[in-house]
Structure formats: C-alpha cells, structure tokens
Amino acid sequence: MSITSTVGEFLVLFGTIFYFLSTLGLIRMPDVYNRMQTATKSATLGSLGVIVGVGIWAIGHVGSYSWVTKTIIIAVFLLLTNPISAHALIRAAYKSGIPLWEGSVVDKYKEALEREEGEQ
Amino acid sequence: MGEASKISRYLYTVIVLFVIWIFLTSSLDIQELEIGLVFSLVVGALTYSVFTESGLANFHPKRIIYGIAYIPYFLWAMLMANLDVAYRVLHPKRPINPGIVECETVLTNDVGKLVLANSITLTPGTITLDVRDGKYYIHWIDVKDASIEGASENITKPFEKFLKVIFP
Numbered sequence: 001m002s003i004t005s006t007v008g009e010f011l012v013l014f015g016t017i018f019y020f021l022s023t024l025g026l027i028r029m030p031d032v033y034n035r036m037q038t039a040t041k042s043a044t045l046g047s048l049g050v051i052v053g054v055g056i057w058a059i060g061h062v063g064s065y066s067w068v069t070k071t072i073i074i075a076v077f078l079l080l081t082n083p084i085s086a087h088a089l090i091r092a093a094y095k096s097g098i099p100l101w102e103g104s105v106v107d108k109y110k111e112a113l114e115r116e117e118g119e120q
Numbered sequence: 121m122g123e124a125s126k127i128s129r130y131l132y133t134v135i136v137l138f139v140i141w142i143f144l145t146s147s148l149d150i151q152e153l154e155i156g157l158v159f160s161l162v163v164g165a166l167t168y169s170v171f172t173e174s175g176l177a178n179f180h181p182k183r184i185i186y187g188i189a190y191i192p193y194f195l196w197a198m199l200m201a202n203l204d205v206a207y208r209v210l211h212p213k214r215p216i217n218p219g220i221v222e223c224e225t226v227l228t229n230d231v232g233k234l235v236l237a238n239s240i241t242l243t244p245g246t247i248t249l250d251v252r253d254g255k256y257y258i259h260w261i262d263v264k265d266a267s268i269e270g271a272s273e274n275i276t277k278p279f280e281k282f283l284k285v286i287f288p
Contacts, residue, residue, distance in 0.1 A: 083241035
C-alpha cells in the first residue's frame with residue numbers, strides 16, 4: 001500500500017461521489033436546463049476524478065507511469081469535447097421550444113431574438 | 121491576427137501531434153519515437169490547414185506560462201462551483217434562481233472565445249447557450265445580477281484576465 005495508490009483510490013471515491021450527486025440533481029431539478037447544469041458538470045469532475053485517479057493509482061499498484069500519461073490525455077480530450085456537446089444539447093432544447101421553469105427570473109436570449117426579428 | 125506562414129503552421133501541428141504521441145505511448149524508446157515522428161509528419165501535412173492559424177506564435181513563452189497558470193486556476197474554480205451546485209442539489213429547499221443572462225467579452229480571437237465558452241460551460245452553474253457577435257447568452261443557475269455588466273463581472277471576467285494574454 002503506497003501513498004500514490006491511496007491518493008488514486010481517494011480520487012476515484014471523490015469522482016463517484018460527484019457522479020452520485022449529479023444523478024440526484026437529475027431527479028431533483030425542475031426543468032431540462034437546470035438538469036443539464038447538474039448532469040453535465042458533475043459528470044465532468046466525476047469523470048476527471050475517476051480517470052486521473054486510476055492513472056495515479058496505477059503508479060503505486062502496477063508500478064508503471066505509462067497509465068498516468070494516457071489518462072491525462074483522455075482527461076484533456078474529455079475537457080475539450082464535453083462542453084461542446086452540452087452546449088449543443090441545451091441550444092437544441094431551447095430552439096425546439098422547451099419553456100424555462102416558471103421560477104426563472106430572466107430570459108435575455110428571448111429578448112435578443114425578438115429584437116433581431118423586429119429589425120428584419 | 122493574420123495567418124502565419126505555412127511552414128510555421130506545419131511545424132506547430134507536427135510538434136503538437138508528436139507530444140500527444142509521446143504521452144500516449146509513454147515510452148522514450150528510439151523505435152517508438154521514430155515511427156511517431158513519421159506519423160506526425162504525415163498527419164501534420166494532411167491537417168495543418170484546419171488545425172491552426174497562428175502557427176509557432178502559439179509557443180510564445182508568455183502565452184505558455186499563462187496557459188500553464190490557467191490550468192490550476194480553472195480547476196480550482198471548477199471545484200468550488202461543483203461544491204456550490206452540490207449544495208443546491210442536497211439542500212431540502214432547492215435554493216435555485218435560474219435564468220438566461222447576457223454577457224460581453226473583451227476577447228476578439230475566435231479560439232479565445234471558444235475556450236471562454238468551454239470554460240463557462242465546464243464551470244457548474246453556467247452553460248453557454250449561444251454566442252452571437254461577441255455576446256454570450258448563458259443559462260445561470262443562480263442569477264445574482266441580471267444586467268450585462270453585473271453578469272459579465274461574475275462570469276466572464278475571472279477567466280478573461282488569463283485568456284486575453286493567452287489568445288491576444
């Protein structure tokens with residue numbers, strides 16, 4: 001039991017806690033936009049924790065540094081691609097006319113779209 | 121920013137591909153490096169025209185230092201925001217106050233704008249809904265200030281001070 005495998009196990013545990021919280025948020029939040037907030041975000045930190053955690057765990061447990069470099073590359077590509085899919089999903093939801101939750105305070109995007117329509 | 125020369129863009133693409141190759145194989149064996157260099161040169165020739173516009177200028181030391189400093193800063197912001205959203209999920213009263221706000225940015229570079237939009241989306245509590253003419257439309261889980269200035273102060277300003285150096 002070395003220090004790196006302990007750190008790795010802690011990171012994996014940390015990631016799974018955030019997976020759990022994001023799932024809970026998926027059930028508790030009122031509309032699609034707020035669900036996206038919890039689902040995509042906590043999944044990112046959760047995945048980051050689990051992926052990098054496995055790489056660090058392998059340093060102590062397998063005795064090889066080749067895992068951690070690969071997992072860092074995977075984490076970087078995850079950070080590059082995840083927000084684009086989240087943006088595409090939430091924009092598609094808005095464009096298909098799903099209304100905001102009634103407790104929402106402001107919708108500047110609708111105002112901008114109406115302004116643009118008025119100009120044409 | 122104008123386009124850099126073809127050679128500079130090609131070399132930049134090859135270097136980035138080669139670094140990714142070294143990370144993926146995680147071996148400094150001479151045979152691995154040779155075949156990686158060959159593949160980097162071939163793939164670089166095919167893809168440099170879509171990969172980069174500024175070429176080797178991306179390796180300016182100041183931009184690299186700010187880029188490296190941005191990583192822990194961003195991870196810390198992401199962690200704090202994650203805990204904030206976790207608190208809102210776990211709280212029995214579900215204290216959310218959502219809305220779509222408008223933000224402005226001082227960035228002019230397209231890649232910089234993309235990185236800012238991605239950083240905003242990765243930070244929990246905010247998702248970039250759309251970017252039009254330098255205006256960001258952001259879904260915010262807890263609207264503290266609905267005005268353009270107030271929202272920009274809260275959402276885009278913290279990232280901008282790094283990004284405007286990295287992507288001038």
